[in-house]
Amino acid sequence: MNSRTDSRKFKTMNRRELLKLTPVVALGAFAIPQLQKPLLKGGLSFSDWTSARLFRSGHLAPTFADSDLTPFEKFPINGYDVDDPEVDFDKWTLTVSGSVQKPGDYTLAQIQALPKVTQNTRHVCVEGWDVIGRFGGMRLSDFLKSIGADPTARFVSVECADDYYESIDIATAMHPQSLLCYEMYGQPLTREHGAPLRLSIPTKIGYKQAKYLTDLKVSHVLEKVGYWEDQGYSEFYGL
Amino acid sequence: MATRAMAIEDVKTGEVTQAVYEHPFVVRLCHWVNAVSLFVMVGSGFQIFRAFPSFGAKIPQKDLLDWPKALALGGWLGGALQWHLTFMWIYIATGLVYIGYQIFSGNYKQVLFVRHDLPGVLPMVRHYFFFGPKPLTKEAYNPLQKHAYTSAIGLGVLSVLTGLAIWKPVQFSWLAWMMGGFHLARLWHFLIMWAMLAFVFGHLVMVVLHGWNNFVSMLTGWKKGP
Numbered sequence: 001m002n003s004r005t006d007s008r009k010f011k012t013m014n015r016r017e018l019l020k021l022t023p024v025v026a027l028g029a030f031a032i033p034q035l036q037k038p039l040l041k042g043g044l045s046f047s048d049w050t051s052a053r054l055f056r057s058g059h060l061a062p063t064f065a066d067s068d069l070t071p072f073e074k075f076p077i078n079g080y081d082v083d084d085p086e087v088d089f090d091k092w093t094l095t096v097s098g099s100v101q102k103p104g105d106y107t108l109a110q111i112q113a114l115p116k117v118t119q120n121t122r123h124v125c126v127e128g129w130d131v132i133g134r135f136g137g138m139r140l141s142d143f144l145k146s147i148g149a150d151p152t153a154r155f156v157s158v159e160c161a162d163d164y165y166e167s168i169d170i171a172t173a174m175h176p177q178s179l180l181c182y183e184m185y186g187q188p189l190t191r192e193h194g195a196p197l198r199l200s201i202p203t204k205i206g207y208k209q210a211k212y213l214t215d216l217k218v219s220h221v222l223e224k225v226g227y228w229e230d231q232g233y234s235e236f237y238g239l
Numbered sequence: 240m241a242t243r244a245m246a247i248e249d250v251k252t253g254e255v256t257q258a259v260y261e262h263p264f265v266v267r268l269c270h271w272v273n274a275v276s277l278f279v280m281v282g283s284g285f286q287i288f289r290a291f292p293s294f295g296a297k298i299p300q301k302d303l304l305d306w307p308k309a310l311a312l313g314g315w316l317g318g319a320l321q322w323h324l325t326f327m328w329i330y331i332a333t334g335l336v337y338i339g340y341q342i343f344s345g346n347y348k349q350v351l352f353v354r355h356d357l358p359g360v361l362p363m364v365r366h367y368f369f370f371g372p373k374p375l376t377k378e379a380y381n382p383l384q385k386h387a388y389t390s391a392i393g394l395g396v397l398s399v400l401t402g403l404a405i406w407k408p409v410q411f412s413w414l415a416w417m418m419g420g421f422h423l424a425r426l427w428h429f430l431i432m433w434a435m436l437a438f439v440f441g442h443l444v445m446v447v448l449h450g451w452n453n454f455v456s457m458l459t460g461w462k463k464g465p
Contacts, residue, residue, distance in 0.1 A: 003243075003244075003245050004245065004247075004248065006247065006250050007247050007248065007249045007250050007251075008250050010245070010461075013459075014461055017264070017459040017460050017461070018459050020264055020267075021458065023272075024271040027275045030279075039325070040318075040325050042325070043324060043325020043326070043328065044320075046328065047325070047327075047328075051407075054407060055410065056410065059409070059412075061409040062409070062412050062416075062420075070296075074296060074297070074298040122421060124408065125291075126290075126316065126320070127290040127291040128287065128425060129291050129293075130422055131297065203409050231317055232317040232318065234324070238407070238409070238410070239407060239408050
């Protein structure tokens with residue numbers, strides 16, 4: 001196909017073709033300070049929304065052989081504040097509240113009476129490193145059943161002895177690999193790793209797996225999401 | 240897919256030049272949107288990398304390189320993740336529109352590197368890098384160009400797949416497994432970015448060498464001149 005035109009018409013046509021690319025300029029909205037924050041927040045929320053839909057209750061995180069374990073002394077101790085919030089083990093209880101039939105203070109012995117699960121799973125940090133550890137505890141789902149948690153509730157939130165706080169969606173809480181963990185590498189949790197009780201959730205990023213738990217609440221509405229989430233990190237961050 | 244050609248008569252001098260419609264609108268749109276999102280993905284990717292600039296163990300941590308903060312986007316890890324997790328959708332959507340368009344329009348025949356392009360690669364390499372004679376090509380793109388563009392699309396697909404394996408190593412555990420697990424997938428993601436940057440560098444050198452009319456054709460579609 002060969003046609004003929006004059007330079008004036010050609011210029012007009014080229015200008016029209018160039019103008020068709022204006023949608024690209026819309027991306028410049030990300031450079032405007034007032035728009036940047038809400039746009040990025042929207043992008044992160046969309047990612048979280050997608051993450052929640054990608055989560056499958058029956059899909060298990062990979063588990064590993066004992067030979068794949070990261071040596072205990074090379075399992076990083078990550079805290080946002082102090083490594084040891086000096087929990088008084090003799091007085092420690094887990095305070096349960098919210099949409100549950102049996103609220104109250106639970107001792108470690110009461111918690112440990114539930115069936116124990118041990119699993120070698122990968123712990124992934126948002127910074128980019130990962131380790132494989134051996135975690136022992138009871139299923140969070142077993143505990144939620146034992147306290148008569150409302151099956152229609154949407155969130156489980158926790159508070160910690162170091163004032164850290166976190167929350168997870170109920171689907172993840174009911175996942176068979178989500179643990180209320182009191183053992184690592186076959187030994188009682190050390191203080192640095194969150195004694196006496198922490199979360200171990202191989203389907204979530206590291207900062208969701210709070211240590212030194214003191215309070216657990218089952219709810220329909222979240223009052224606060226989590227410490228790092230409040231700084232701008234992903235709210236769902238499922239792996 | 241017929242290439243549209245046009246003879247343009249200058250209104251003042253009466254001189255006639257040829258112009259060829261080289262880049263369909265969808266290709267141009269995807270090209271520029273992708274240029275922006277690739278820039279954001281690489282910039283924020285470097286900021287994310289700065290949080291743990293290693294591919295080894297956390298303890299003891301051996302840093303690979305200290306990437307300058309000035310060449311990173313997002314300011315801090317959380318900020319960079321917001322950029323990365325926002326623009327990845329734009330990056331993926333652009334890729335899907337582009338690939339879909341190329342397939343359904345048949346335009347892919349112009350850029351897809353196929354077996355019969357293979358013998359033409361070495362002569363082009365000789366021409367580009369060792370001052371060899373310019374091989375004759377009847378097609379819009381020479382074999383080396385086809386190779387570069389096809390590879391770039393391949394790298395784009397791999398960057399998304401390795402990224403998914405890092406973002407969702409449990410839900411896409413099969414993807415992570417294919418890449419040797421989460422730990423290695425992170426390394427592949429990083430290496431693929433460097434391969435992509437190498438393409439972008441070569442691409443920009445070629446743009447400069449081929450001059451203004453060639454550059455304008457990615458804006459208007461039309462390439463003027465011989």
